[in-house]
Amino acid sequence: MSCVKDIKIEHKKEIERIIRVDHAGELGAINIYKSQLLISKYLYKDIVPELNEMLTHEKEHFETFDNLLKKRSTRTCYALWFWAFGGFLLGLLTALMGRNAIWVCTNAIETTVLHHLTWQLSYLNEHDKEAYDAVYSIKSDEEAHQSIGATRGSNTFMYKPIFFIVKTSTKVAIWLSTKL
Ligand SMILES: [Fe+2]
Ligand SMILES: [Fe+2]
Numbered sequence: 001m002s003c004v005k006d007i008k009i010e011h012k013k014e015i016e017r018i019i020r021v022d023h024a025g026e027l028g029a030i031n032i033y034k035s036q037l038l039i040s041k042y043l044y045k046d047i048v049p050e051l052n053e054m055l056t057h058e059k060e061h062f063e064t065f066d067n068l069l070k071k072r073s074t075r076t077c078y079a080l081w082f083w084a085f086g087g088f089l090l091g092l093l094t095a096l097m098g099r100n101a102i103w104v105c106t107n108a109i110e111t112t113v114l115h116h117l118t119w120q121l122s123y124l125n126e127h128d129k130e131a132y133d134a135v136y137s138i139k140s141d142e143e144a145h146q147s148i149g150a151t152r153g154s155n156t157f158m159y160k161p162i163f164f165i166v167k168t169s170t171k172v173a174i175w176l177s178t179k180l
Contacts, residue, residue: 011127016074018120019131021177022138023065024077025113028173029058031087032094032109036102039095047099050148054106057141064134078180086173090166101162103153108166110146116174117142 033055040048069076077083094105117139124132155163 008127015124015128015131016072017178018124019065019068019072019074019134020077021174022120022135023062023069024080024083024177025174026058026062026065026138027080028083028087028090029109030055030062031084032091032105033058035088035091036095036105039092040099040102043095044099044102047102047152050152051102054145054148057138057145061138061141064137068131068134077177079177083173083177086169090169094162094166097162100153100159103149104155104159104162105166106145106149107153107155108149108163109170110142110149112167112170112174113142114139114146 033051037048037051037055040051068074090105094101117135120135121132121139124135153159
């Protein structure tokens with residue numbers, strides 16, 4: 001492990017991409033929960049406290065990566081608006097499909113995110129202790145979100161397409177953001 005100034009140039013670019021994508025992803029997550037809350041406040045009041053708690057986590061995660069980008073004078077993702085708008089739209093559509101779709105959406109996103117975090121952590125553990133700590137700090141919250149989504153939502157036959165679509169779009173958004 002090394003401090004920031006000792007990081008080799010070839011790793012520096014990859015590490016910047018990792019922090020940038022995570023920062024953008026957290027903005028997406030914030031907007032998903034915001035739009036799901038907008039609908040849930042009227043239609044599914046019982047799940048509002050859980051959604052609010054997860055929104056609080058995502059705001060903290062966003063701050064963690066935002067502070068790290070600022071500290072390192074690293075630019076944000078060019079597609080930040082896409083994450084914000086896409087997240088809001090995804091949250092809105094799933095909420096309109098019902099409370100089960102909200103949980104299936106959470107499960108699908110966090111499954112993809114956790115897979116991604118595992119790779120990031122193994123890479124950062126070798127090359128950047130500070131960025132490793134930042135990514136590691138969000139892991140237990142994301143695991144808890146995935147578990148809530150998996151427990152509260154039933155991923156039955158008619159919900160499998162929602163799971164698949166959300167999982168695939170999250171993967172595409174992550175991939176696209178590593179280019180932007
Ligand atoms: Fe998060
Ligand atoms: Fe999350």
